[in-house]
Amino acid sequence: MAEVYKDFMKDFGSLKQLEIFQKVTHGQDNIHLLIGDSLNLSVPTEKIAFAFIDGNHDPVYVKNDFNKVWPLVSSGGVVAFHDYGGNLPQTTRAIDELEAEHSEEVREKITEPAKTLVYLIKK
Numbered sequence: 001m002a003e004v005y006k007d008f009m010k011d012f013g014s015l016k017q018l019e020i021f022q023k024v025t026h027g028q029d030n031i032h033l034l035i036g037d038s039l040n041l042s043v044p045t046e047k048i049a050f051a052f053i054d055g056n057h058d059p060v061y062v063k064n065d066f067n068k069v070w071p072l073v074s075s076g077g078v079v080a081f082h083d084y085g086g087n088l089p090q091t092t093r094a095i096d097e098l099e100a101e102h103s104e105e106v107r108e109k110i111t112e113p114a115k116t117l118v119y120l121i122k123k
């Protein structure tokens with residue numbers, strides 16, 4: 001997947017991903033940006049209401065990203081994943097495995113097939 005992103009970024013010429021992000025979010029003062037590989041990052045907060053997982057779609061990363069946020073998600077909070085049920089079957093499988101592993105903590109699963117989104121709502 002890292003190669004896919006590298007290739008995608010070619011279309012943006014000499015602009016680095018961080019520069020593009022800074023342009024797009026200019027003036028937004030409520031964003032705390034963590035820079036790095038999510039495998040090596042910890043989440044600097046105690047509670048999470050909503051997390052969106054859409055980074056490296058390899059199962060190792062999907063599970064890493066979920067396992068870092070899920071324990072911090074409040075009751076009624078949501079973890080959403082992109083590319084569920086789309087053209088990345090290994091991503092879908094990883095999400096299904098996470099849901100099964102945490103079934104006792106999941107209140108509801110909502111899918112939006114047209115957008116390849118899935119939401120896991122915590123009990």
Ligand SMILES: C[S@@+](CC[C@H](N)C(=O)[O-])C[C@H]1O[C@@H](n2cnc3c(N)ncnc32)[C@H](O)[C@@H]1O
Binds near residue numbers: 017038
């Ligand atoms: C599909 S895009 C997500 C787009 C984003 N959700 C949005 O709507 O703009 C995946 C993003 O995750 C980043 N990414 C990929 N692997 C990552 C990793 N291991 N750690 C952190 N970010 C990663 C990519 O650079 C890319 O910006």
